[in-house]
Amino acid sequence: MKPEHQDLVLRACSASSLRVGATVQTLWSGYGEIVRLHLEGCDRPSVVVKHVKFPEEAAHPGGRNTDRSHARKVRSYQVETHWYRNYHTDPSCRTPACLAVCSHGDEMLIVLEDLDAAGYDQRWTSVKDREIKACLRWLAHFHALFLGVPPEGLWPVGTYWHLETRPDELEALDHAELKAAAGAIDEALNGCVFKTVVHGDAKLANFCFSRSGEDAAAVDFQYVGGGCGMKDVVYFLGSCMDERECEKRVPGLLDHYFTALKRSVKKKDVDLGALEREWREMFAFAWTDFHRFLLGWSPGHWKINRYSKQLTEEVLLKLKQKKQLSF
Template sequence: MKQEYQDLVLQSCGASSLSVGATIQTLWSGYGEIVRLHLEDCDRPSVVVKHVKFPEDAVHPGGWNTDRSHTRKVRSYQVETHWYQNYSTNQSCRIPACLAACSHGDEMLIVLEDLDVAGYDQRRTSVKDREIRACLSWLAHFHALFMGVAPEGLWPVGTYWHLETRPDELEAMDDAKLKAAAGDIDRILNECCFKTIVHGDAKLANFCFSKSGQDVSAVDFQYVGGGCGMKDVVYFLGSCMEEKECEKRVPALLDYYFAELKLSVKKDVDFAALEKEWREMFAFAWTDFHRFLLGWMPGHWKINRYSKQLTKEVLRKLKL
């Protein structure tokens, strides 16, 4: 790590020295890494640094190496930096504190609170009902907090699969009916009366859990932006449950999400109208992500019977 970046970390944390610890993960397509830095003589034993360095030759797991893809990723890191520097949440939808951020040419650095030290040191690859509900509660409080807030400096429409940013994947689709309906589905979601700020990549892997599993914090805000909260909900549920579980458990989990949303939304919001609209948007949001997967990776495990059934319902509503 460059000396100027080390100096930024030392200055922002009031530490006398630092040492580079383990790499937590490499960033998608070789765009950098997330590392833990250990600090001396300050009140933080460690911080987590997201170090972005745009590669000369990106390697995409799905083969989507295009100028459009690169431009989207660059923008995503700019959005994430803006998010951490200009937005804040509360304990009900915890995120890591941003301690410093900078950019130089093809490199960007975000210095974040170490969530492991804060008690969110558990990661889950499979979850029980308690953990699922903890994440849905986080999403409900997050959506309530930003209900009606304009996504200034963020993506106008959040989520990494937003249709306008994915024309190549749309073109690659074989499903002619869904391809024809993609624009209408996108429009219907975008024209929701009730809009919030969505996380945009709310998969299980982006939640950090407490030991009990009852408290969570979320990370990775590259695709945060405006939109219908159902986009986050369907993406999260699809990330941690297979088709049979979805068929059996989604109704009760949706009820739980809306109960949490009702508790946390501002009193001047017409909650009955909000719930009615967003419940209607559930199948549209699920189908919207299904559309992306069909073009991006047609063999993906999330392309299942449950997704296909919801897509059929949406196409029937659109009379296609």
């Protein structure tokens, strides 16, 4: 760690010294790393630092190193920096507090509260009902908090698979009907009356849990932006359940999400019934939208399953019927 970066952390935390600890993870395609720093002389035992350094040549796992891909990643870190500087949540949708941010040249540094020290020290690769519902409540509170809030400085349309930012994947898509319908699906999602700010990458790996599993906190806001809340919900559910679990459990879990959402909306002028009806209809559209991306990005991905294909067929049929009615 550069001396100037160390000085930034020490000043931000009023610490007398620091020690570089373990690497929490490396960033996608070799764009830096996340490390834990141990502090002395202040009331924080540790912080987590996201250190972004744009590589001269990115090492994309799939070999898809393009100027477009690089520009998207650079923009994503700029958005995340803006998010931490300018947006704040509340305890019902916990995120790490941002202690300092700096950006210079091809490097960015985000100094964050250590969620482990704050009591969210559990990470899971597989979860049970309790943890799934904790994440759905987090998403419901988050979507309620930012309902109707313009995504200023963020992605105009959130999520990393948004159609406009993924022309290469659309071109590679070997499903003629879905390829032709991609624009209509995107238009349906973007045309929602009720919009919020979506996390944009709400997979299980981006949630941290309390010891009890009853509470969750979220990290990684590179693709935060405007949109329909169902985008986060479908991406999260697809990240932690297989096709059989989805077929069996999605209806009840959606009920749990919407119950939490309606309890969390504080704006009195919101028609909660209309909100739920619109977003429930968009569930299959949001799932199909991500399925479209996966088919173009990684046709052999494990998330391409019977459940996803079934929802896609339902959406394509709806669009076909709508088109017939318009003539």
